[in-house]
Amino acid sequence: MSGLNGGYYTLFSVGFITFESHFVNTENLPCLSDYNWFLNTLPEAALVVGDSGEILIANEMARRVFKSSGDGFHAKHVGELIPVEKRDGHDNKMARFHASPEKETRIANSALEAVRGDGTHFAIVIILRQITLASGSYTLAICQDVSEQRYLVTGLRNELDQERMLARTDPLTSIANIRSFRAELERSIERLSRYGRHFTLISIDLDNFKPINDDYGHAEGDKVLKDVGDALKSGLRSGDFPARIGGDEFAVLLPDTGFDAAKQFMPRLVQTLENKMDQSKWPVTFSLGMVTFNEAPGRVDKALMLADETMYLAKRSGKNRAAMRTFQ
Structure with missing residues (x-):
């Protein structure tokens, strides 16, 4: 030019x-x-x-x-x-x-x-x-x-992050929901299958929760569930993964944790939950089922079923206790 x-x-x-x-x-x-x-x-x-x-x-x-x-x-x-x-x-x-x-x-x-x-x-x-x-x-x-x-990109990114968090979080207790928990559990199963890294799954059910809803209303029942969520957030180790599975059922995933370590941890977890109930004067106790997986269960549903079965064993044995087993 x-x-x-x-x-x-x-x-x-x-x-x-x-x-x-x-x-x-x-x-x-x-x-x-x-x-x-x-x-x-x-x-x-x-x-x-x-x-x-x-x-x-x-x-x-x-x-x-x-x-x-x-x-x-x-x-x-x-x-x-x-x-x-x-x-x-x-x-x-x-x-x-x-x-x-x-x-x-x-x-x-x-x-x-x-x-x-x-x-x-x-x-x-x-x-x-x-x-x-x-x-x-x-x-x-x-x-x-x-x-x-x-500014616009930051705002959109913040909105996206918020939506992602809400998709993974139980809105009442602010801990993980069942969808997020299943994804984390699936990752633990995969690590066990590929690398032999065992894990422990704990199923938690509230004893005597229904009378609180019946006698005091669901608003009071929600306060109990929030207290349980707070106790799980404060009482677990870094890397442990608590979630509300539904209703008054909760679960905790302990990655890279064998049976002996999980068994030693259980009294501390129970004590944290009981202290929170005592502080709020809720007449609630807990039945827990703990399963350590030394062999991959294959599917997430099977792992959850085994933990639930172990928890119901504790409940049928008189409630307010824990049952423990391994899956070989």
Whole structure:
């Protein structure tokens, strides 16, 4: 394409914007003032930066984006546009750009921040290109304010995370629901099948819960269930997985836990549950069934059935006790 005074130059594009990038005919290169005029026709913020980082040109859109007051630009050095705590990362990216043979790269992402003339921070994407003018080579920086996009993306991500959490969580007790528990149990079965990593499953049923619902109403019954959920959250070890299976039935998965370790843990678990009931003065006890799996049960339903059968053995034996077994 024909350039200024009959020279020739190549073009490059950023989105819908096309920029002059490198003049082939060095006898007809534009000067900084010519380039300043060109940059002021662009709809994006643009800076021309010297080798030492000094800002030589800032177009009108750059003044708006960076909120520079008055006729000049509020920053003399490109580093002043980056928050102090982010400057090391920015300098490293700039160094990689200058070391690149193509001298063309997108150096920013949603984590890059810039600072405006009023001191506020905002998210920015910067696209760099080396340009050659009559007085030498410079860096052209096209700056895009993406703070609104980041805000929208963050909001959508938070909503998605909330939906995922709700899909995995029992809304009453704030511990895992049956769907989430089945998925975690399936992973434990898979680890046992492939690597021999045994696990223990505990089924928990509340004794004397029905009279509370009948005599005091379901609102009081819900308080009991919440207390059980709180006790399980506070009384388990890191890595243990409690869940409300349904109604007044709960379960706990103890990954990588053999029979002896689980047997030693059971009194502590029962004591935690009983203490919570005593604090709230609920006349509730617990029947528990504990099964340690040294051999994979094959299916999630079979594992849950074995734990339930063991729990009902404790219930038929007089309630307020635990029954324990292994599955070989």
